[in-house]
Amino acid sequence: MSNLVKTALISTLFLFSCQPADTDANGTDTVKADTKAEISVARKGVGEADILKADASSWLSHGRTYSEQRHSPLNKISQNNIADLGLQWSYDLGTSRGIEVTPIVHDGIIYITSTWNIVTALDAKSGAKLWDFDPVVDKEQAAKGCCDVVNRGVAIWGNDIFTGTIDGRLISLDAKTGKKNWDIQTVDKKYPYTITGAPRVVKGKVLIGNGGAELGVRGYFTAYDAESGKQLWRFYTVPGNPADGFENETMEMAAKTWTGEYWAAGGGGTAWDSMAYDPELDLLYVGVGNGSPWNQSIRSPDGGDNLFLSSIVAVKPDTGEYVWHYQTTPGETWDYTATQHMILAELEIEGKQRKVIMQAPKNGFFYVLDRETGEFISGKNFVPVTWATHIDDETGRPVEVPAARYGGKAPVLQLPGPLGAHNWHPMSYSPDTGLVYIPAQEAPWVYGDKEGYEYQNGQWNTGTEFQFAALPSDVATFKALKAMVKGRLLAWDPVNQKEAWVHEHDGPWNGGILSTSGGLVFQGTADAHFAAYNDKTGDKLWDFFTETGIVAAPITYELDGDQYIAVASGWGGSFTLGYGGVFPTGSKATVGRLLVFKLGADMALTLKADTSSVDKSSLPTTDASAEVIAKGFNAYANTCIVCHGDQAYSSGLVPNLRYSPITKSPEAWKAIVMDGALATQGMPKWEGLIDNETSEAIRAYVISEANSVFTEEFYENN
């Protein structure tokens, strides 16, 4: 195993350094700490200097650079020749679940992650597989994830690759061989933590957060030594129980903004995706998620801002010490995370050059902040929002619409919903046009109190009633609600806080963005197309059918003088699981791939035959009473819906229960639902969480949906 000694380097004063492997007689690592710069030729790898150099031929960090602009200066593929762009190679991921990965490219190798955290290294030119690594995740634990068994990619540092797993581990692999260096647990498995985000590496420290605030956890992010995997520091994003003592003054300060027994369900605030780093200011920025439970009237009954929920937090990367925060949604109660992608840029605002950080979080407002101080510069809604009228310029706080705070009041239909006006799908910022390209959406939700809510470990603990948000069974309301749901590629002028151009898609949950100095913006869509647009006008210039929908963001790299564009296909994640069936897009589930394009290439994508053999000729029937079916609906909406889909009609990522033969047999149903017969396949065991009578009521509800007016043909035509 290797032992690199690295030192932080950001200017010409310092140099990136590394040392040859150093292993003691027992074969265990001995870590040599050295603060002085050293150069060794024995083993060279990726360091801060390399990432900062931002060499466009590779893609060394999640957002390409620490500023996370996701813009490449490469321009060989341009508006003039984009028509010649074609498929050079594709790699079949052999999965039917969502693929959210941003590949990392270094030294002619492209590194990706797939379902159940399989890491694969491919020759970036030919697509030939060099190695893959299966961390053998605990799939029973994985079933506690909120939003599909997805992963957003690896990080590279030195000669090693770092990846987080759905069961909470952080793993270091040798980049050349895929052999494991170390494998550590970053979470307490008693609680439903998951990792889906890509690690970042700053100054030899691997940074990783986690998710789980839907089910009830306390959020944090941690720095580990890249060499040894040793924990260096941890930053909690919300305070714990004061009786246990606060970890630091920051937590003591944060606790003053909470009320009641806020720690009962963990409090939330998970940092499950976005990070950025400014080497000049030496500040690490981390996006913090929603509260747990969502419903603030339960979580913190007497109100309060509830720091650091829905905030951008700036810390010192050496120590994890708090520097500043900006809270996008004080007293968060709608699952309005601020974990969405953050971009660092220099903007001229009112005649002054400002170092800014920009974010378009779930709550629907686009924020420009001073990243040195956290000072609010401007904020404007980038989609229609109904929960707040505007952001007060003086205070930087949203001005809420009173009815939006649903706790103790009537349920409220609101824009945005928990799927967000913008979710994790990365944006891009082009310094050429000065525009931010946002995968924006309109996805409403009905928020309402859950009567008699009680915390249950292992269940969704939102404190809201999901039945209100389920699509209605009367056709007219169904159609009206469906018509409210939209998706678009939005070009946003951050200086003037206004739309520059917009391209409407057929629906929401589309892919992340790449912009290039070829004057192009690339994005994949839910309806299985990968397209390029003119960065100034939004005109569509090129389009490729990918068979399955795209949620991931594209990247670009250069090898031997050729520019390549790579994107992972595989439609999945929370919207797809919940609504992919009732909002059909023409995307097929079972064909996740990595697709790599080049000028002059013209490989045809080998489309997969439809192998699903669903027998709809003999649907089961039920003689259960309307009351039982209603009970089944309520239970389904609060347990199964997040994976098996609204109206019990799934997107095909997980079995479509309506046509499952299992519904015909109470015994088989019980074995799977209550006794956990498929637990090792990611189907949770519900024993202890629901009783058998409820499970049977769910079965009756599923059968009733199978015989309803809502059919595959209905969904496709309405």
Ligand code: HEC
């Ligand atoms: C975390 C996601 C998740 C949730 C929540 C979930 N399931 Fe599943 N379920 C799955 C997956 C994944 C499978 C397929 C497992 C496999 O590969 O065999 C599955 C399979 C099943 C099957 C077998 C279907 C077949 O034809 O093989 C039944 C029945 C089922 N689920 C019922 C339920 C019920 C009832 C609930 C709610 C009480 C529920 N599930 C909640 C993920 C989920």
